Amino acid sequence: MKLRRSLSMLALAAAGVVAVASPASAGAVPPRAEVHFDYAKGQLPENVVLEPDGAAVVTFAAARQVARVRPDGTVRVLATLPSPSDGGVHTPVLGFALTTGITRAHDGTLYFLYASGTADLTGVWRLRPGGTPQRITALPAGGLPNGLVLDERGGRLYLTDSVLGTIVTVPVGGGAARTWSSAPELARVGFLGANGLKLHDGALWATNLDKGTLLRLPLRSPGTAEVKATGLAGIDDFEFTGAGDEVIAALDAPNTVVRVRPGHAPTTVLTGADGLQNPTSVALRGTTLYVLSAAYTTAKDPNLLLTRAPRRS
Template sequence: MVRIPRLAAAVAAASALTVLAAGPAVCAGDPTVTDPHVLAHFDFAAGQTPENIALEPDGSADLTLAFARQVARVDRHGGTRILATLPAVANPQTPVLGAAIVTGLARAEDGTLYVNYVTGTPETGVWRIAPDGSAPEQIAQLPADGLPNGLALDEDCGTLYTADSALGTVWRVPVDGGEPTAWATGAALEPTPQLPFGANGLKLHDGAVWVSNTAHGTLLRIPFEHEHEHGHGHGQEPGHGHDRTAGPVETRATGLTAIDDFAFTGHGDTVLAALNTVHELALVRADGSHKTVLTAKDGLENPTSVAVHAKNVYVNSAAFYVQPNPDPNLLLARISKNKD
C-alpha cells in the first residue's frame, strides 16, 4: 500500500525550517512567467504523483509518477499515455517513505530515458527505458539505504549524475552501466534530523553540477575540476573528458523554503525553483535573490520539478499533503524572452 501520508509528514516539516528570503519586488531583466493553466491531471489514489520532468523535442513532457512507479508522456494538448511501469518489489524498504518510487528522469538525444528507482532493495538504482517500448532495464545499482532523486545526463561523457537525498551524495554513474562513484559529498549536501531530504534536484549547467538541498533551503553549485588539462567544460554543458573531479561546493542561494527540483531559464544562472511545502514557483536570480512568480492560486499543489522549453514553463505538482481533494497535475505557463 502506498504510504503517501508518511511523505506528507516528512515534507511538511520543511516549512518550519527556512524563511523565504525577501528579494526586490521587481528587477530589470527578470523573465516574466504568465498565463499559467493546468495541462493534465493525475490520479492521486493510484499513486500518480508527478515527481520529475524530461522534455521531448516537440514540447511533450515525460514525467515520473512517483508512487505509481510509472513514466508517462503528456503531449502539448494534455493527452497522457504510460510509457513504462517499473517492476513491483515484494518488500520495499525505501528510506523515509517505505514504498517503492520513481524519482529523477533524464532523456538522451535518441529518446532513451533514464530513471531513478528507489526501493530500499537491490533494485534501487538507475534504470533505462529504451524508445522501442521494451521492458525497463536496471543499468546501475545504488545503495539500498539511499534515496537517489534528481538525475541529469552528460551525454558527451557518457555519464549520469544523481543527487542522493538520504545519503547527501552526488553519484556519478556510467551511462552504459557499471559501478557508481561517489562524486561529491559533504555537509552542504546532507539532510538534517528535522527533515530527511538533503540533496534533491540536480542539473548540469555551465561547467558545473547544480544541486538543491531541501532540508537547508539552498541552491548549490559544484564546479568541474580536471585531473589533467585536456578537458575544459566551460560551456553550457560540461566539456569532454572523463577525469573531472568535483570542486568546492558553492552556495548560490539560501532561504528557498523546501526547494525541490529547478530549471534554468536560459544561458545565464537565473533559475526557476519548485518550493514544495509553500506551493510556490520562485525565480532565483544569479545573485541569490529571489521572488515568487506562481502560487497555489495558479494551481500549484506541492510542486516538485520544473522544465523550460522555448517560451514554455512546465511545473509538476504532486499534491502530497493537500486535502481533502488533492490534484496532482502538470501546469504550463509562458515565460518571456530571457534577458540573461
C-alpha cells in the first residue's frame, strides 16, 4: 500500500533518541481525556487550532479533511478537499495527498494547507463559517506546504514548505505567494525540512524535522535563522508555553512530547505509555495541553489527548 510505505519512510527518516528526563521529573500527569479517530478512513490528525468554546479544529491528513472535535468528543467533518486526478501519487516525498497546517481568524474563518502534488489543488485554502472550502493561493505542486500561521494585524499568512525548504508569505485575502526566507537552516536533508511554524516575540519560529532543530527568524531579517535548540530528532509542530521562549514540542517517530527551553536539555512530558501514537502537534489552553497523534508509523489509534500542561519553568 502506497500510503503505508510512505508513512514507514517517515519513521526511518525521523527516528532518533533524545536525552531527556523521566516524565515524573517533568511534572507530567496521565491524560484526562482521549478522542479516538479512524485510521482506516485516513483520520490521521496532523495539525490543530483551538476555538473559543473549547473545540479543536484538526486536519485529517490522509482523509483530506478539516474537522471540528467538540469538548464532548463528537467529531464533525467541516470540509473534504477534492482528490487529485492521479490520486495524489505525485505528492512529493510522501506519495499521497494530505491536508496539513491550519490556523483561525477571530471571525472564525479557517485557513489551511493542502499538498496534492498537482498544480490545480496544492495551495492555501479558506473556509468561512457556514461556507465551502476555496483555494485562495496556488502553491508549487513540487512542494509540500506544512506549517501555517496567521498575522492578522499584518494581514498575512506565513507557511513552511518542507520539501523546498522555505517560508512563504501570502496576503490573507489571497493572491500570489512570495518566498519570505530560504535560509539554509530550513533545508531538508533527504526527507522533510522546515515543518512547524509559530509567530512569537517579533519573529517566526520554525522546526526542521530532518535536522532536529528549533529556529528563530526575526521578522525584520528573514534571511537570518538562529538555531535555538538542537537534538530534537523528528520534531514536528510545537507551542509556546507563555514562559519566555519555552515550548512544548511533538517528536513524531520518537513518540514523545517534550518541553524545550533554549540553552537546556529537553525534558519529557508524555511518551507512548501515555497513549501517544506518533504525535504531530500540540496546543495549549490555560492549563490544558492538547496533543494530536497521527499514528503515521504505529498504524493504530490516531487520537487526541488532553492532559494537564506541565508547570511553567
